[in-house]
Amino acid sequence: MNVVINPGSGPVDEATEQHAAGNMAVFADDLRQRGTAVDTFTRRPDADYGDGRYAYTLHLTDDITAEIQMPGLPVEQVRYLSEPGQNIWDFPRLYVDDSSWIWEFALGVVEDIAKGVDE
Structure with a gap:
């Protein structure tokens, strides 16, 4: 019997930093469209997981940040939003402060961080 926990959390083959x-x-x-203030993001190559995800610090305010490990595939292969034709099993997870999330749910996690809500 095979059990899959956190599908999409494995290595991301053929990833590039440019896609990330x-x-x-x-x-x-997406966060801005949902009403979350995002200042900017900065690349953090020293924090890369080394599995096809690339590390960034997402600056939400002067003192609130989140580390994002972004898969380096084309956006249409990463941006899962429960849209028709999307199969959640086909999308890699990104990591927000070391916890893995599908894009749609990662947005909510970052929104909570911006509000100062514990995960």
Whole structure:
């Protein structure tokens, strides 16, 4: 019997830093559209997991940040939003402060961080 826990949390093959940077821009825009203030994000290569995810610090305010490990695949392969035709099993997870989340749920986690709510 096979049991799958946290599908999409494994290594991300064929990932690139360029895709991860583009994904971070879209992720920040998604947060802004949901009403979360996002200042900017900065690349943190020293914190990369080394599995096709690239580390960034997402600056929400002057003193509130979140570490994001963003998969380096094209955004349409990472940005799961429960839309028709999307299968959650096909999407890699990103990591927010070391916990893995599918994009849609990662947005909510970051919103809570911005509000000062514990996960």
